[in-house]
Amino acid sequence: PRNIFFSRHGESQYNVEGKIGGDSLLSPRGMQYAKALPALITDNIGEKPLTVWTSTLKRTIQTAQYLPYTKLTWKSLDELDAGVCDGMTYEEIEQAYPDDYANRDEDKFNYRYRGGESYRDVVVRLEPVIMELERQENILIIGHQAILRCLYAYFHHLPQADLPYIKIPLHTVIKLTPKAYGCDEERYTLPI
Ligand code: F6P
Numbered sequence: 001p002r003n004i005f006f007s008r009h010g011e012s013q014y015n016v017e018g019k020i021g022g023d024s025l026l027s028p029r030g031m032q033y034a035k036a037l038p039a040l041i042t043d044n045i046g047e048k049p050l051t052v053w054t055s056t057l058k059r060t061i062q063t064a065q066y067l068p069y070t071k072l073t074w075k076s077l078d079e080l081d082a083g084v085c086d087g088m089t090y091e092e093i094e095q096a097y098p099d100d101y102a103n104r105d106e107d108k109f110n111y112r113y114r115g116g117e118s119y120r121d122v123v124v125r126l127e128p129v130i131m132e133l134e135r136q137e138n139i140l141i142i143g144h145q146a147i148l149r150c151l152y153a154y155f156h157h158l159p160q161a162d163l164p165y166i167k168i169p170l171h172t173v174i175k176l177t178p179k180a181y182g183c184d185e186e187r188y189t190l191p192i
Contacts (some may be wrong), residue, residue, distance in 0.1 A: 004133065004183075005041065005140040006148050006174040007058040010034050010192075011101065014087075015170070021079060021086035026062045032192045033171045034063045040173060040188055041067065041140060050138045053077060055130075060142045067140070076129050079144035082115025108164040119164050123150050131156055148174075155183045 010030030023139070024089050026034060041050070050069045054060035055077035064071055085093045085100075096099045097114070112118035117125075121184045127146070133139060133151075141151065145148040145168055153163040153178050179182040 001177050001179075002137045004047070004138075004176045004178070005044075005141070006151065006168070006176070007037070007063070007142055007172065008145060008148060008168060008170050009057075009063040009142055010037075012059040018089045018091075019087055019143035020090070020093075021082040023057050023059075025058055028061070029031050029192055030063070033190060034066055035144045036190050036192060037063065037173075038066050038068060039192065042173065042183055044173075044188075045138060048138055050140055051136065052088045052140045052142065053090075054142045055079065055144060055147070057144070060144070069140070073131060076125050077141065077143055077147055080119065081113065081116040083113035085113050085116070119146065119150065120160075122146055123160075123163075126150050126154075156185075157182060 009026070010033035011027045013024040013027055013029055015019070016027050017100070019049055027118070052064050052067050052069045052071045054071060055065050055071050056073050056075050060077070061073065088096070099188070100114065109119045112121065143151070148168045149163055149166045152158070152166055152168065152174070155178065158166065169189070172187055172189045175186045175188070
């Protein structure tokens with residue numbers, strides 16, 4: 001059976017500062033994760049072939065840098081575009097756009113950032129990625145929180161309303177094994 005592995009990028013500078021979006025580099029902890037990841041993946045996959053997909057953002061490319069596999073970057077895997085809120089903390093967003101902040105809480109799946117995207121928009125732009133995922137063998141996706149929530153919900157058939165709240169922690173590899181109905185799942189968290 002083939003496997004699909006998901007991991008968020010290692011902790012980024014923006015994660016440390018509590019800012020959303022952007023294109024920051026990994027923090028020192030994030031770099032430790034990037035260095036520890038190859039052993040975890042190689043132990044797991046053994047001799048089987050694997051392809052690594054990243055977004056075009058620096059933090060995913062940096063996280064993949066030590067992995068000894070073929071890599072492909074996808075623009076469609078870039079994090080949900082927060083539009084005018086890109087680079088802000090949640091506190092700053094609540095201050096600057098209180099109504100938007102409340103609306104997002106009300107319907108997180110459909111809420112679209114001003115000049116940006118909603119989770120629904122992301123689900124649509126991920127369609128080609130999912131099509132290709134369905135045709136491939138073993139894939140490791142080094143992605144972003146919102147993106148991996150959408151992919152995870154697709155493989156586990158989770159409802160749209162729950163999708164934006166799925167827990168995809170940092171420094172954790174999620175291994176899916178597709179079955180006739182749904183997927184088996186294992187999680188590996190690196191103590192970093
Ligand atoms: O904070 C990291 C991050 O990936 C942001 O870039 C993104 O906007 C956010 O998580 C998505 O999570 P939520 O939809 O819960 O705000």
